[in-house]
Amino acid sequence: MNHTILAISLSSIANSMHQSLQALLGDGFALTATEMLIQGLSLIVFLVILCFYLGWMERRVAAFMQIRLGPNRVGPQGTLQIIADTIKLLLKEGLTPNSSDKFLFNLAPMIMVITSFLVVAPLAFSKDFQLWDINIGILYVSAVSSISVIGILMAGWSSNNKYSLLGAMRSGAQLVSYELSIGLSLISIVILTGSLQMSDIINSQSNGWWLFKGHIPVIISFVIFIIASTAEINRAPFDLAEAEQELTAGFHTEYSGMKFAMFLLSEYINLFIASAIAATIFLGGWMPLHLGNFEAFNHVMDFIPGFVWFMGKTMFIIFIIMWFRWTFPRLRVDQLLNLEWKYLLPISMINTIFITIIAIYGWHF
Amino acid sequence: MFIKEYFSTIYRSIKSLLTGMKLTGYYFTHLNKIKTEEYPDNRATLKMADRFRGEVVMPHNENNEHRCTGCQACEIACPNGTIKIITKQEILADGKKKKRIDSFIYHHDLCTLCNLCIVACPSDAIVMAQTFEHAVYDKKLLKKILNNPDSKIMEGVE
Numbered sequence: 001m002n003h004t005i006l007a008i009s010l011s012s013i014a015n016s017m018h019q020s021l022q023a024l025l026g027d028g029f030a031l032t033a034t035e036m037l038i039q040g041l042s043l044i045v046f047l048v049i050l051c052f053y054l055g056w057m058e059r060r061v062a063a064f065m066q067i068r069l070g071p072n073r074v075g076p077q078g079t080l081q082i083i084a085d086t087i088k089l090l091l092k093e094g095l096t097p098n099s100s101d102k103f104l105f106n107l108a109p110m111i112m113v114i115t116s117f118l119v120v121a122p123l124a125f126s127k128d129f130q131l132w133d134i135n136i137g138i139l140y141v142s143a144v145s146s147i148s149v150i151g152i153l154m155a156g157w158s159s160n161n162k163y164s165l166l167g168a169m170r171s172g173a174q175l176v177s178y179e180l181s182i183g184l185s186l187i188s189i190v191i192l193t194g195s196l197q198m199s200d201i202i203n204s205q206s207n208g209w210w211l212f213k214g215h216i217p218v219i220i221s222f223v224i225f226i227i228a229s230t231a232e233i234n235r236a237p238f239d240l241a242e243a244e245q246e247l248t249a250g251f252h253t254e255y256s257g258m259k260f261a262m263f264l265l266s267e268y269i270n271l272f273i274a275s276a277i278a279a280t281i282f283l284g285g286w287m288p289l290h291l292g293n294f295e296a297f298n299h300v301m302d303f304i305p306g307f308v309w310f311m312g313k314t315m316f317i318i319f320i321i322m323w324f325r326w327t328f329p330r331l332r333v334d335q336l337l338n339l340e341w342k343y344l345l346p347i348s349m350i351n352t353i354f355i356t357i358i359a360i361y362g363w364h365f
Numbered sequence: 366m367f368i369k370e371y372f373s374t375i376y377r378s379i380k381s382l383l384t385g386m387k388l389t390g391y392y393f394t395h396l397n398k399i400k401t402e403e404y405p406d407n408r409a410t411l412k413m414a415d416r417f418r419g420e421v422v423m424p425h426n427e428n429n430e431h432r433c434t435g436c437q438a439c440e441i442a443c444p445n446g447t448i449k450i451i452t453k454q455e456i457l458a459d460g461k462k463k464k465r466i467d468s469f470i471y472h473h474d475l476c477t478l479c480n481l482c483i484v485a486c487p488s489d490a491i492v493m494a495q496t497f498e499h500a501v502y503d504k505k506l507l508k509k510i511l512n513n514p515d516s517k518i519m520e521g522v523e
Contacts, residue, residue, distance in 0.1 A: 061393070064392065064393045064396060064399070065389040065392050065393050066392070067392055067398055067399050067400045067401075068399065068400070068401050069399055069401040069403070323386060323389065323390065323393075324382070324386060326389060327382075327385045327386050327388075327389040328382060328385060343375065
């Protein structure tokens with residue numbers, strides 16, 4: 001498996017940094033603290049830059065699908081537009097409404113961003129390049145990501161605004177229902193792999209991705225995962241929590257300046273996380289594409305670094321999510337709950353039974 | 366029966382959603398279909414639509430002759446008093462007196478470009494021009510006299 005053409009991989013950089021820091025600081029508390037600081041800072045910088053890029057990509061993709069051009073003035077192809085927007089948001093006044101619950105109002109955006117950053121921890125960006133390879137990775141992801149509903153409810157409640165409260169309540173109903181489908185589609189891969197650990201799940205796909213190995217039931221659970229996680233991250237066609245036409249901006253109506261930017265940041269990080277998890281458990285994370293016995297083809301695929309594979313797959317899924325965001329109309333609240341309780345949940349339950357049968361008899365490749 | 370309906374609903378929804386995604390996917394991959402006019406950049410090649418109305422103008426021919434008889438139908442038709450026609454009496458060669466326009470005053474700042482004056486004109490003396498970029502710093506510049514100095518009425522227009 002280790003035919004990487006690049007002698008420098010992300011994990012080797014991390015290892016050499018670890019060794020040089022060990023030589024410098026010894027094995028004590030200072031080493032741990034420094035490494036944690038470096039990891040945290042590089043993660044924040046990576047995710048913020050990624051969100052800049054995703055914000056630009058969203059607007060360009062939306063524009064192209066609506067036969068428009070989108071931002072194309074600031075920088076080449078408008079790539080610096082989002083930096084201009086950030087400077088604007090930084091300079092704006094962060095208003096706190098007079099009759100709001102000021103402590104909760106200011107706490108809510110922080111909870112949203114912290115939750116988003118927490119979920120990134122068990123993601124494997126490349127081979128042996130992972131912040132925290134916890135043995136209950138999938139469980140951790142689905143547990144921690146549902147904390148974000150507290151941030152949304154907190155923002156809606158403390159704004160003391162009917163639109164915000166309505167948006168937050170809708171979001172609560174939505175997250176509670178769609179959590180089930182996400183859980184069941186994650187479980188389908190856990191059944192096939194027999195492990196909740198991210199690295200185990202990725203290693204089980206070294207001879208082919210689960211999407212191809214698991215026959216139709218895995219494809220169904222992949223589709224259900226994409227639909228349910230779109231609902232989970234409050235994006236159109238499930239953006240009832242911030243339905244512009246009905247609720248101005250939903251739970252973040254009262255927010256402005258940097259606090260609003262933090263909601264935006266957490267939305268894009270959540271988009272990245274949902275896509276990265278789908279890419280990891282269904283499309284094999286950083287695993288290159290291998291086709292059965294075509295040795296030459298497999299060798300060529302191994303030359304592409306794992307990080308490129310991971311980001312490529314993630315970007316592909318992000319593009320699909322954006323694609324149907326800019327195609328489909330928004331669901332009504334009753335349609336939203338119908339879709340989950342009458343369609344997605346029964347289908348994913350029956351699907352889980354099929355996957356269990358496949359796993360028991362070993363019918364997957 | 367219920368089961369059949371259930372699955373046909375799923376089938377129809379997926380089909381209609383995929384139809385929508387096919388259309389947006391088509392637009393995404395065919396960037397030459399983009400409708401956006403990059404206005405200040407394409408000023409030289411900009412093509413205005415036929416129905417675009419910029420301002421009222423009075424066309425003159427090469428002999429500095431217009432078609433306006435001074436009947437004031439446009440002034441009456443205008444809903445917000447944009448047009449003011451000042452007339453004069455002209456003594457023709459055979460000694461008869463005839464009404465002629467002295468000046469056709471058009472207040473561009475009051476005009477809503479509703480086209481009613483053009484419809485009302487019985488002799489097609491005024492038309493809508495497709496000019497644009499009318500912003501000026503002085504409001505006086507928007508009060509325009511449409512007939513050229515020393516212009517005459519065209520032969521045969523009554």
